[in-house]
Amino acid sequence: GGVMGANFGLEHALWFAPPGVERAETPTYRRSEAFPIVREECRAVRRAAGLYETSNYGKYEITGKGARAWLDKVFACRIPRPGRLGLAPMLNPAGRIVGDLSIACLADDRFFIVGSGFAEEFHLRWFESCKPTADVFVRSAASTLCGFSLAGPNAREILQRLVRKDLAASAFRFFDVAETAVGYAPSIVTRAGFTGELGYEIWTTPDYFASLYDDLRAAGEPSGLTLFGGRALSSLRLEKNYGSFNKDFRPDYTPGETGLDRFVDFDKGDFIGCEAALRERSTGPKRKFVVMEVGALDADVVGYESIMHDGKAVGYVTSGAYGHCVERSLAAGYVPTALARDGERFQIDILGRMCDATVRLQPLWDPEGRRLRG
Numbered sequence: 001g002g003v004m005g006a007n008f009g010l011e012h013a014l015w016f017a018p019p020g021v022e023r024a025e026t027p028t029y030r031r032s033e034a035f036p037i038v039r040e041e042c043r044a045v046r047r048a049a050g051l052y053e054t055s056n057y058g059k060y061e062i063t064g065k066g067a068r069a070w071l072d073k074v075f076a077c078r079i080p081r082p083g084r085l086g087l088a089p090m091l092n093p094a095g096r097i098v099g100d101l102s103i104a105c106l107a108d109d110r111f112f113i114v115g116s117g118f119a120e121e122f123h124l125r126w127f128e129s130c131k132p133t134a135d136v137f138v139r140s141a142a143s144t145l146c147g148f149s150l151a152g153p154n155a156r157e158i159l160q161r162l163v164r165k166d167l168a169a170s171a172f173r174f175f176d177v178a179e180t181a182v183g184y185a186p187s188i189v190t191r192a193g194f195t196g197e198l199g200y201e202i203w204t205t206p207d208y209f210a211s212l213y214d215d216l217r218a219a220g221e222p223s224g225l226t227l228f229g230g231r232a233l234s235s236l237r238l239e240k241n242y243g244s245f246n247k248d249f250r251p252d253y254t255p256g257e258t259g260l261d262r263f264v265d266f267d268k269g270d271f272i273g274c275e276a277a278l279r280e281r282s283t284g285p286k287r288k289f290v291v292m293e294v295g296a297l298d299a300d301v302v303g304y305e306s307i308m309h310d311g312k313a314v315g316y317v318t319s320g321a322y323g324h325c326v327e328r329s330l331a332a333g334y335v336p337t338a339l340a341r342d343g344e345r346f347q348i349d350i351l352g353r354m355c356d357a358t359v360r361l362q363p364l365w366d367p368e369g370r371r372l373r374g
Helices: 035-047 067-074 117-129 155-160 206-223 230-239 274-283
Strands: 002-007 010-016 049-053 058-063 085-091 097-107 110-115 137-140 146-151 177-182 185-190 199-204 225-227 287-294 306-309 312-323 328-336 345-350 353-359
Touching: 010 035, 010 230, 035 049, 035 225, 035 230, 049 206, 049 230, 058 067, 058 117, 067 110, 085 274, 097 117, 097 177, 097 185, 110 117, 117 137, 146 155, 146 206, 155 199, 155 206, 177 206, 185 206, 199 206, 206 225, 230 312, 230 328, 287 312, 287 345, 306 328, 328 353
Parallel strands: 049 225
Antiparallel strands: 002 010, 049 146, 058 110, 058 137, 085 097, 097 110, 146 199, 177 185, 185 199, 287 328, 287 353, 306 312, 306 345, 312 328, 345 353
């Protein structure tokens, strides 16, 4: 039932047509006939569990005796220890964001990195420009690993039916990583995701992918597992104030502007972009990434709309979606730091109508993050 889109040559599901619904969508800048279907996908993830394919993500393996020391220079974050995963901003020498990735440490000399699929070739060229030493080996895993994201309050009980490993919150913690069989599929499993719910990302080789899918669907049937697509993911992430690389984060922006500075290890010593990042930390960013609640009617922002304040353009939208579980239209973008205050009001032109937009510094969904850490 998937209604497919494309991302740099790879098909991916935008949403799933229920039985009896045509697998088609009328092009429009307003809310399409898919709107109520995407709403049900979002609510199913929050209420029970959802399954999303992540095969089109960028994936890399970094191995060798010198891997940790090299990664410590290339990434601005603290490199995780074996069995752990970390969020990993990557900067250029000017201190701008060239990557928003995650690093999983599988062993002292073996790391698994995940990022945006569209940027895979860019990141491979960047890694090469960072001159890996003779004891560091960088390899794309784009064609050798496929994946699923399993998310929702029932995700643990579903996955536990397929693994021998104890998945209790105290045994497999938030940002833990393990190599284990899921059903019959040898997999890398991380306790992470992009929905703001309890979730796992599961990676296996293409020859096991179909059987893994069948096993997950069968294990999830008694727990309300639903398939969800990219439209629902955009809604779910914005309800949590999560930015997305290329849309919201790219080399135009700095760690302080994006909020990714909270993942930068300023005390670890030299890394690419360190001097510029320290300089920004001392002076403060000139603009900030914020998520706004928008008084929209039948259309939501798509990106690059001007953000107006007292009749002047002060910033622009980077992405947006309707938050189906908070029942608000949401827009993300950059505004001057002095105006990045909770409750600050702006206006955004959506198809010729000026809509009020109010900054929400705390996520509208689960602001304390209890669900994803549960």
